[in-house]
Amino acid sequence: MKRVTFDGCAGWLHGARGNTGVVLCAPHGHEMMWAHRAFRHLADHLAQAGVPVLRFDYRGTGDAADLPGGIDPLAAALDDIAAATTLLRRTSGATRVVLCGLRLGASLAALAATRIDAAGVVMLAPVLDGRLYLRELRALHAGWRNSAIPELDVPPTPAGAQDVLSFRLPATTLAAIQSIRIDATLVLPRTLLLDAWPDPGSPLARLAGDLREAGIDIELDGFAEYPDMMRSAEFADVPAQACRRITGWIGADAANAAPAPVGPVPTPDALAPPALDGVAEHPVWIDNARLFGVLCTPAPRARDARPNTVVIFPNTGGNHHVGDGRLFVEVSRQLARHGFAALRLDVSSLGDAPGAAQRMDLQTIYAETPRRDLAAAVDAMRARGFRCVVLAGICSGAFLSLHAALANRGVNGLMLVNLVKFRWDAADNAAASDHLRPAHVYLAAACKWENWRRLMRGELGLRRLAAAMARRVRQRLRERRETAPAEVAEPSPQTVPAFASAAVREFERRGVRTLFLYGASDVGLHEAHLGLGKRLEALEGLRHVRLQTLPLLDHSLFLTESRDAFAAQLLAHLGQMPQAKAAPVAHKPPATQWRPASPRKSNHGMAAETRGERARASADASKPARGRAR
Numbered sequence: 094m095k096r097v098t099f100d101g102c103a104g105w106l107h108g109a110r111g112n113t114g115v116v117l118c119a120p121h122g123h124e125m126m127w128a129h130r131a132f133r134h135l136a137d138h139l140a141q142a143g144v145p146v147l148r149f150d151y152r153g154t155g156d157a158a159d160l161p162g163g164i165d166p167l168a169a170a171l172d173d174i175a176a177a178t179t180l181l182r183r184t185s186g187a188t189r190v191v192l193c194g195l196r197l198g199a200s201l202a203a204l205a206a207t208r209i210d211a212a213g214v215v216m217l218a219p220v221l222d223g224r225l226y227l228r229e230l231r232a233l234h235a236g237w238r239n240s241a242i243p244e245l246d247v248p249p250t251p252a253g254a255q256d257v258l259s260f261r262l263p264a265t266t267l268a269a270i271q272s273i274r275i276d277a278t279l280v281l282p283r284t285l286l287l288d289a290w291p292d293p294g295s296p297l298a299r300l301a302g303d304l305r306e307a308g309i310d311i312e313l314d315g316f317a318e319y320p321d322m323m324r325s326a327e328f329a330d331v332p333a334q335a336c337r338r339i340t341g342w343i344g345a346d347a348a349n350a351a352p353a354p355v356g357p358v359p360t361p362d363a364l365a366p367p368a369l370d371g372v373a374e375h376p377v378w379i380d381n382a383r384l385f386g387v388l389c390t391p392a393p394r395a396r397d398a399r400p401n402t403v404v405i406f407p408n409t410g411g412n413h414h415v416g417d418g419r420l421f422v423e424v425s426r427q428l429a430r431h432g433f434a435a436l437r438l439d440v441s442s443l444g445d446a447p448g449a450a451q452r453m454d455l456q457t458i459y460a461e462t463p464r465r466d467l468a469a470a471v472d473a474m475r476a477r478g479f480r481c482v483v484l485a486g487i488c489s490g491a492f493l494s495l496h497a498a499l500a501n502r503g504v505n506g507l508m509l510v511n512l513v514k515f516r517w518d519a520a521d522n523a524a525a526s527d528h529l530r531p532a533h534v535y536l537a538a539a540c541k542w543e544n545w546r547r548l549m550r551g552e553l554g555l556r557r558l559a560a561a562m563a564r565r566v567r568q569r570l571r572e573r574r575e576t577a578p579a580e581v582a583e584p585s586p587q588t589v590p591a592f593a594s595a596a597v598r599e600f601e602r603r604g605v606r607t608l609f610l611y612g613a614s615d616v617g618l619h620e621a622h623l624g625l626g627k628r629l630e631a632l633e634g635l636r637h638v639r640l641q642t643l644p645l646l647d648h649s650l651f652l653t654e655s656r657d658a659f660a661a662q663l664l665a666h667l668g669q670m671p672q673a674k675a676a677p678v679a680h681k682p683p684a685t686q687w688r689p690a691s692p693r694k695s696n697h698g699m700a701a702e703t704r705g706e707r708a709r710a711s712a713d714a715s716k717p718a719r720g721r722a723r
Contacts, residue, residue, distance in 0.1 A: 094137075094447065096376040097147070097184075100176040101158035104149025105133075105445065106184060107140035113212065113343060114187030115139055116177045117148040118194030118202040121270075122230075122260040124323065125154065128195055129413045129444070131322050131331050134451050135193075138336040144343060145185035149177050155415050156387055156422060156437075158369055167269040171205050178209040189213075191343060196220055200273050206281055213282050215339055218289040218319055221296050223273030230257045242647050244614050248654060259418030259651040277303035283310040285342045287335060289319035314338060327411030327458055327489075331451045371678065372429040377436070378447075380469040385445045386438040387414060389425040391678050400676035402481040402667065403434040403474045407467050407490040407497075409649070411453045413444030416487075417649055424660045432675025433667060436474060440466040440493070458489050459517040467497035471504055481505045481672045485663055487650060488513055488617075498605060499596060506670050507600070507607040508663055511648050513617040515593045515624045593624025594631040597638045606670045607638040610662055612646035612655075 095106045117132050119125045136146040151170045153160030160169055178190050189212035194202035199219035206214050220226045234257050238247070250256050253264035262270075281304065288297040291314075301313040318332035374389045391400060406421040408414065414437040415422050425435030439446040440463040442453070450457065457463075471482050483506035484494035491509035498504040514521065600607045611618050621640060625631040632638055641662075646655045667673045 094140075094445075097149075097180065099149075099180045100173065101152045102149045102173050102176065103156040104147055104177065105136070106181070107136040107146040107148070108185065109140045109143050109145040110186075111143040111145060112187055113189040113191060114145040114147070114181045114185050115191045115193050115215075115343070116174060116181055117146060118174055118192055118198035118205075119148070119151070119154070120194075120196035120198045121154075122262070123258045123417075124196050126259075126412055126415075126417060127323050127326055127329050130326065130329055130411070130449070130451070130453070132195070133445065133449060134331045135336050135339070139340055139343075142340045142343075144340070145181065145187055147177050147181040149173070150415075154419065156374070159426075162263070163265060165269050166266050167201065167273075170201050171208070174201060174205040175209050178211075191215060193217070193339065194219070197226070197270070197273075200275050203275055203279055203281060203284075206279075211282050213343070214284045215287075215342070216284065217287045217335070218316055219275060219286070219297070220270075220273060221275045221300060223270040226273070227255070227267065227270055230262075231255065234258060237651070242652075245612075245645060245647065245652075247645070247652060256653070259420070259649070259656075261418075261653055276300065277307050279304075281309050284312070285339065286311065286313045287316035287319075287338070288313060289316045291315040312342065325410065326413075327453055327455060329411065329453070369426065370430075372426045377473070379438075379473040380441075380466065382447055383441045384439060384466055384470060385414070385447065386436045386470065387425075388434065388436050389429045390434045391429045391432055391676050399478070400432055400434045400674070401479060402483065402670075402673040402675070403436055403477075403479040404428055404483045404485050404663065404667070405436045405438055405467070405470055405474065405494075407438050407463070407470075407484070407486050407493045408440055408443045408458075409487045409490045410458060411443060414439045417651060418656060420650060420656050420659070423656075424663065427660055428664070428667075430678060431664060432678050433673070434479065436470065438467070438470050455489075456517075456522050459492060459514065459521070464493055464496040464500065467493045468501040471497060471501045475503045481670065481674070483507070483667065483670070483673065485510070487511060487659075488648065492517070495596065499599060502603065504605060505672055506666065507605060508610060508666050509608065510610045510650070510659065511612060511615050511617045511646070512609060513620055515589050515596070515620060516587075589620070589624045590626075590631075597625070597631055597635060601635045601637050604637055606666065608662070608666050609638075609640040610646070610659075611640070611642045612648060613642045613644045615642075615646070615648055617648075618642070 095108060097104055097106050115136075117136060119132060120128055132148055136148050139146045150157040151166075151173045152158055153166055153169070160166060174192065178192075181187060181190060190209065191213040192202035192206055192209070192211050193215035194200070195217040197220050199216035200221070202211075202214050203216060203219065205211070234255075237258060250261070253267070255262045255267055277300065284304070286297055286301055288295055290297075292298065298313060301311045304311045316332070316335060318330065318335055321330040322332045323329070369392075371392050372389055373392050374387055377386050377388045378384065379386060388403075393399075404425070406414070406416065406425065409416060416424075416437070421435075421437045425437055428435045439449070441448055442450040442457060442463065467484070471484075474482050482504055484498060484504055485508040486492070486494035487510040491512040492514055494507055495509055495512065495515070498507050597607070599605075609621060611621065622629075625640070629640055632640060643658055643662075645652065646658055650656050650659055667675075
């Protein structure tokens with residue numbers, strides 16, 4: 094597996110010596126995030142069978158260069174598929190190329206087939222009608238809003254745009270998707286269709302029949318593994334049966350072909366990082382190549398202009414290193430334009446790490462190994478000459494950051510966003526899938542008529558919810574025992590309050606500037622109060638550790654406003670660290686524009702920080718941050 098970049102795209106070449114190669118055409122938005130593990134291991138499976146594979150990020154997605162506004166993204170994606178095909182042919186020597194795409198990527202593969210003279214097309218659950226697809230996306234986002242953040246007063250989406258989970262689709266993208274029609278008028282080579290909803294009367298079955306009548310060699314099969322593949326990345330499975338079906342369809346003559354002639358070695362220009370305004374990005378392998386990351390730095394100006402500070406972003410949940418909504422890509426480049434470096438990290442079991450696992454669960458995400466991986470990344474950045482290392486993690490990434498900082502004294506700063514657990518033990522394994530939110534969130538959800546309609550349609554699992562609530566009651570009883578007064582029960586060093594209190598005291602002693610950042614109604618606030626006290630007594634008198642809530646910060650930072658707040662808070666946090674020095678840059682951009690909602694008390698008795706308070710804090714960065722929440 095070799096890292097490649099070309100024509101503004103970034104990707105991976107899975108080398109093999111067969112005469113037939115495959116270009117993987119990724120889906121769009123959240124489906125790209127969910128399917129990353131499947132595509133990674135499909136590429137490995139094909140390469141092991143003798144088929145060279147190129148998987149890549151279109152411009153404007155993943156690690157690729159940003160796409161200028163106003164450009165039709167689907168037209169650009171078709172250009173990128175053509176460029177990927179050229180690179181695969183040149184570097185692998187493959188004489189035949191098959192395009193394999195999922196969802197919107199399958200539609201793009203069909204549209205690009207004639208242009209690149211494809212030997213075949215594999216279409217996995219393709220989007221046949223762009224209008225219907227956009228309707229599905231609107232319903233998905235509305236369902237998430239009604240169930241996950243019913244209590245938040247979210248500003249309206251800008252006119253002409255559409256939000257889909259962590260991605261905002263501008264008008265140009267919507268118009269391009271809306272125009273998609275995949276029908277029998279297309280001229281296709283030999284084609285394999287996998288139907289996620291197989292039925293003799295399904296749209297894909299009808300398309301297959303029409304294409305056969307048009308004289309095209311079509312094979313249609315089911316895709317039973319689709320639902321288990323297309324779900325949140327911490328649970329998404331690799332479709333092993335589909336991988337075997339695709340490899341078999343390519344054919345024994347391709348998979349077992351005589352070795353293809355080796356293509357010319359790519360020129361340095363061909364494999365240079367994508368052209369980025371004011372930013373340089375390079376792949377890095379860490380800890381004997383167990384970990385992978387993308388190191389983003391200010392564009393080099395002089396030998397003495399290197400930044401001394403690096404921010405490391407560990408994985409969130411099961412996502413790979415780019416982050417939901419491309420958050421870590423955008424924020425790392427923003428940091429670089431302000432003179433700081435950033436590392437987007439894949440721990441050893443995730444993303445593009447050489448030994449990434451085929452299956453994932455929360456127990457693995459919270460295990461000891463990824464904590465050690467992150468600590469190793471800190472050592473690697475120190476070895477590269479960075480004198481100030483800051484960890485910034487979200488949810489499970491905050492957990493990894495907390496534990497890596499406790500284990501590695503090379504950490505200078507922490508930003509822990511929506512931390513849900515201070516510790517992870519056997520009891521957490523049983524409750525790993527509960528994700529119960531505070532009671533007032535369920536009350537807000539109960540006020541949404543759409544949720545009652547879902548209940549009547551049988552879409553909400555009451556039995557599963559009741560069982561999870563029963564487990565949570567047992568957990569609350571255990572927590573009460575842990576937090577009982579000393580005369581009733583002596584706190585154990587293993588309790589959450591004892592652990593959390595010891596952790597923040599350790600950070601204070603070492604001078605690790607630490608910010609616990611929460612949404613005002615986030616599920617993690619319960620753990621914060623459990624560990625730090627109902628009134629955050631554990632933070633009293635601390636100069637380097639503080640907790641802050643924001644009124645518009647959803648748990649996974651799907652909202653644009655939440656992502657903007659994350660970037661602004663991180664830059665402000667760096668500004669309050671005397672040891673964090675920005676390298677000089679040619680044109681430093683203005684600070685992230687972020688305007689919080691009107692100050693109000695949260696349901697946890699903590700006030701969201703006002704713009705005036707933030708300005709005062711930034712104006713006097715030399716003063717230590719206070720331990721109490723504002």
